[in-house]
Amino acid sequence: MALQRALESRRPVGSRLFVDPYAEAFLRPGLRVLAVAGGVPGVRRLAAGLYDLATGPGPRPSAVVRTRVIDDAVVAAQPEQCVLLGAGYDTRAHRLPALASVRVFEVDHPRTQEAKRRVVGGLGVAQQHVTYVPVDFERDDLATELTDAGFATDKPTVFVWEGVTNYLTPEAVDSTLATVRRLAPGTLIVTYVDERALQPGSPFPEAERWVRAVAKVGEPWTFGLHPDEVPDFMAARGFRVTKDVSTLEAGVEWFRGRPERGSGLYRIVVAEINQ
Known part of the structure; x- marks a missing residue:
């Protein structure tokens, strides 16, 4: 990324x-x-x-488009807090002016955060609004770690869960969604892959190569959803979907005048949290 x-x-x-x-x-x-x-x-x-x-032809354009779509959704949410779940090397806390005065909580594995903080420490950027929350999802409780780090459960919050669900089990996805719904009012922005990309005879020409490539590096895709079922899936878990777009659809707008296209198998959801 x-x-x-x-x-x-x-x-x-x-x-x-x-x-x-x-x-x-x-x-x-x-x-x-x-x-x-x-x-x-x-x-x-x-x-x-x-x-x-x-x-392959899908990953880079899809990553670029999803970044823009998520950036715009974060800005539109006008949050008082932002939680980046599985933040990795996400730099939104430092590059988006809309987050400069917002408390940002970056949640990730301790080893990943150690590597990131070494790099960020040399960038000369403001860090006082960023709180790193090291979480081992196999051992730690997300809600407890966030609240112990100063997260306020009564402030409008935007949760960004980018590029993660496709590597999880259905149980892990359910558990995280349940935690987010209980934590605070606001907005969830989450990516997922169309479940048909994981099945034989996929309608997406790029799927076979993409799925094979991520498995080869030890990060196989294990979870997907059918877009037609997403509104009900999210509603059953306490969220109201306001947007569900593929990177192919978003790319039609954003790649005007450029040869790239996103992929229909990669999607971004924006949903309001029903508490």
């Missing part, structure tokens, strides 16, 4: 979907060279093409 965001940020001002000025700091030297090449006229398409050749 850091490389995908770095490549997009190197595009010309008029055609990029967002700017993540910190993404390159998380890259290994070789990948940083590729990201820099993405900003050189005449080489840009080659750099992105090399990435797509290695990963």
Whole structure:
């Protein structure tokens, strides 16, 4: 994701979907060279093409579009608090002006956070509004760890759960949704994959290669939903869906004048929390 965001940020001002000025700091030297090449006229398409050749046609455009869709949803939510679940190397707390005065809680595994904090510490960015909440989801209670870290249960909150559900069990998804619903009023932004991508005879041409690639690196997709069932699925768990869009559909708007397209198998949901 850091490389995908770095490549997009190197595009010309008029055609990029967002700017993540910190993404390159998380890259290994070789990948940083590729990201820099993405900003050189005449080489840009080659750099992105090399990435797509290695990963397939879906991942990079889908990651870029989902970043923009989620950014816009976070800003529109006008929260008093933001919780990034499985934050990884997400830099929204530092790159989105709308979050500069918002208390941001970044939840992730302790080892991942240690690596991230080393990098962020060298960026010279404001950090006083960010609280890191190390959570081992196999041992720790999310609600307890958040409230112990100063999370306020009475403040409107936007929860961002990006790029995670497809790696979980149905039980883990249910457990996290139940916790989020109880924590605070506000908005949940969550990504998921269309369950048909995980099945033989998938209607998505890119699915087989994509599914095989993530399994090869030890991160197989284990969970998906059918878009037709999402409103009822979320309602049964205390959420009202206000938006459910694939990165292919969003890409029609955002990739105007560009050859990229997102994928129909990757989707973003925005839902209001019913408490």
